[in-house]
Each structure stands twice: as structure tokens, then as C-alpha cells.
Amino acid sequence: MFQSIRTINNNIKCSIHINNLNFIFLRNVCRAQSSNSAKKKTASSVFRTMNIFDRKAKMLQKERSAQREDYNLYEYIKEEIGWRTADKIFDIKRVFKNAVELGAGRGYVSRHFLPDSVEKVTLCDSSQTHLDKAIVGDGVQVEKIAVDEENFDFADDSVDLFVSSLALHWVNDLPGCFDKVMKCLKPDGVFVACVFGGDTLMELRQAIQLAETERMGGVYPHISPFTRVRDIGGLLNAFTLQTVDVDTLTVWYPSAWHVMRDVRALGEANAALNRPLRLAREVQFAAAAIYDEMYGKDVPEQNSRGVPATYQVINFLGWKPDPSQPAPMERGTGEVSLKDLHKIDEIIKDTKVIELTEDDKK
Numbered sequence: 001m002f003q004s005i006r007t008i009n010n011n012i013k014c015s016i017h018i019n020n021l022n023f024i025f026l027r028n029v030c031r032a033q034s035s036n037s038a039k040k041k042t043a044s045s046v047f048r049t050m051n052i053f054d055r056k057a058k059m060l061q062k063e064r065s066a067q068r069e070d071y072n073l074y075e076y077i078k079e080e081i082g083w084r085t086a087d088k089i090f091d092i093k094r095v096f097k098n099a100v101e102l103g104a105g106r107g108y109v110s111r112h113f114l115p116d117s118v119e120k121v122t123l124c125d126s127s128q129t130h131l132d133k134a135i136v137g138d139g140v141q142v143e144k145i146a147v148d149e150e151n152f153d154f155a156d157d158s159v160d161l162f163v164s165s166l167a168l169h170w171v172n173d174l175p176g177c178f179d180k181v182m183k184c185l186k187p188d189g190v191f192v193a194c195v196f197g198g199d200t201l202m203e204l205r206q207a208i209q210l211a212e213t214e215r216m217g218g219v220y221p222h223i224s225p226f227t228r229v230r231d232i233g234g235l236l237n238a239f240t241l242q243t244v245d246v247d248t249l250t251v252w253y254p255s256a257w258h259v260m261r262d263v264r265a266l267g268e269a270n271a272a273l274n275r276p277l278r279l280a281r282e283v284q285f286a287a288a289a290i291y292d293e294m295y296g297k298d299v300p301e302q303n304s305r306g307v308p309a310t311y312q313v314i315n316f317l318g319w320k321p322d323p324s325q326p327a328p329m330e331r332g333t334g335e336v337s338l339k340d341l342h343k344i345d346e347i348i349k350d351t352k353v354i355e356l357t358e359d360d361k362k
Contacts, residue, residue: 042179042238051172058170058271059126065267066129074265082108085165096161103149103167107134115139124152154184164193178235188322197312198226203295211286220276232316239318247313252306256291259309
């Protein structure tokens with residue numbers, strides 16, 4: 001009897017031990033799966049989609065501006081930034097066989113491409129009129145696709161270069177857009193783009209806010225929100241060798257009326273969902289007066305007076321990960337401490353291996 005009880009107890013202990021092993025195994029599997037999923041970086045894992053802009057209204061604004069006969073008189077900002085973006089691509093000593101310009105407009109970047117830099121480029125824009133008027137460099141193969149910047153679709157690992165100039169600041173699902181770019185890029189492919197930053201048209205924004213506070217007793221969103229510099233770093237977290245820099249352009253206009261006219265003619269008018277239908281006339285006149293009073297400046301050489309408008313441009317670049325890309329050396333492998341850089345001449349004459357202290361590794 002005691003022997004049978006002992007046997008039963010042993011069986012119970014064995015079953016409990018086996019169950020514990022199974023539990024530990026399942027727990028380790030779950031941890032491994034969760035850690036693997038955590039290692040996969042995406043822009044959507046950092047930011048959530050926000051429905052801010054009326055995409056239909058923005059497409060209509062772009063189409064109307066593209067149909068203007070004098071549209072070329074107002075695209076000076078996009079032409080300048082397009083050239084600067086193309087110049088960054090020229091610094092990459094590589095021939096891109098398949099490139100895509102997203103939100104191409106009239107091909108502000110692609111018009112500068114040469115066959116020794118880009119063999120083929122696909123222009124994508126929501127305005128067919130813009131695409132019809134697009135210009136591309138001589139000798140470069142071109143394909144034009146009318147598509148929303150939020151819903152483009154290319155085969156996985158099929159694009160060498162994604163480029164976009166002053167177009168993505170109107171995209172609602174910006175994290176999803178970055179994830180699509182990552183998915184479509186080939187390994188070691190590059191994403192070069194720029195967007196308007198948060199300080200764009202800050203003078204006009206302040207003048208309108210002060211005018212509305214005085215005339216209407218409240219403030220309404222008349223200028224669309226822009227991306228901040230700190231957000232771009234999070235959107236690029238899945239890319240490697242990221243680079244972010246900011247340019248500021250100041251353009252002088254005769255008056256605030258000319259600022260608003262050029263912005264509207266360029267197709268960059270407010271397209272936020274919560275935008276008011278119109279700006280009261282008395283507020284417009286008050287804003288123009290405040291704008292001139294706060295920022296206006298006399299130009300004696302031209303016997304005239306003007307007001308500045310600031311355009312902040314955030315430029316960024318990121319590469320799709322690939323084993324062939326350069327990687328930082330492991331910590332502790334350095335031969336020279338940064339604390340000794342003031343003795344660089346002596347270090348060069350007498351090079352030796354030094355051990356890093358704990359303070360150096362912090």
C-alpha cells in the first residue's frame with residue numbers, strides 16, 4: 001500500500017515537472033516571438049495615422065493650379081528645392097536603374113536627372129495635368145502614373161531610388177507611406193525627400209491669428225499643420241544611415257496679399273478638414289496691416305517696401321538596410337580617446353593602442 005502511494009506521488013511529481021517544463025518552453029517561445037516582433041522597426045510602430053487633411057480638396061486645388069496658364073510664375077520655391085534635392089542625388093556615386101519621384105508635380109527633381117545618374121524614372125502625382133506638363137532630363141526613360149501619394153503600389157524590392165520634393169506634407173498616413181517606401185525599395189536602396197517644416201509661413205500665421213483675435217475674438221486654423229523635425233527621426237527609424245537637415249528660405253514680397261496669392265496659385269492653400277470655409281474680409285485687411293507693421297521693411301535702393309515670408313524645408317535621407325552597408329565598430333575597439341584630440345599632433349607621431357576607461361564607454 002505504501003509502495004503504491006509512493007508510486008502515485010512520484011507520478012504526480014513527474015507530471016508536475018513536465019507541465020512546468022512545458023510552461024517554461026511556451027513562455028520562452030512567446031518571449032522569442034515578442035522580441036523578434038519588437039526588433040522589426042516600422043514607422044507605423046512609432047506614430048499612428050491621423051486624418052488631418054481633406055485629400056479630395058487638395059487634389060482639386062492642385063488640379064486647378066496646374067491648369068493656370070501662368071502657373072510657371074509661382075513655382076519658384078518648388079523649382080529651387082527640386083534642384084537642391086537633385087543635387088543631393090548627384091552626390092551619390094551610383095547609377096539608379098529604377099527611380100520613382102513621388103508627388104512629382106511637373107518633375108521638379110526629375111528634370112535635372114541625367115542618364116549617368118538615373119536610367120529610368122517613374123513620375124507619380126495625383127494631378128494628371130501636372131504629369132502632362134512634367135519635364136524630364138534628356139536621355140532618361142520616363143513613365144507617368146496618376147496616383148494618390150497615399151495609395152501608390154510598386155513591387156517589393158523593385159525600386160533603387162525613391163525621391164519626393166515638397167509633396168508628403170499633405171499625406172495623412174505618413175507612417176504608412178514611409179513603410180511602403182521601405183517595402184518597395186531594393187536592399188541598399190535610398191529614400192531622398194523633403195517636406196515643409198513647422199516654421200513655414202510663420203509670419204502669415206501670426207498676423208492672421210492676431211487679426212482674428214482682435215476682430216473675431218478667437219483663432220481658427222487657416223494654415224495647415226506641418227511636420228516637425230523631431231518627427232522625421234521617428235519616421236526614419238527603420239532606415240539606416242539616416243540624415244536630417246533643415247534649410248530656411250526667406251522670400252520678399254510687396255505685401256501680404258502677394259504672399260497669399262502665390263501660395264494659393266501654387267496649390268498650397270489650406271486643406272485641413274477643420275479649416276473654415278472663408279476668411280472674413282475685415283480679418284484679411286487687418287492681417288495685411290499687422291503683417292506689414294510687424295515684418296515690413298523699406299528698401300531704399302528700390303524705392304519700395306516689402307514683407308518677408310519664411311519657408312522652412314526639412315531634408316532627410318535614409319537607406320534600406322543591407323549587409324554590405326558600413327557598420328559602426330564595436331564599443332571598446334577605438335585606439336584613440338576623444339579626450340585626447342587636443343594632442344592630435346603627438347598622437348599621429350606616436351600611435352599606440354589604448355584601453356578605454358569606464359567613463360569613455362558611457
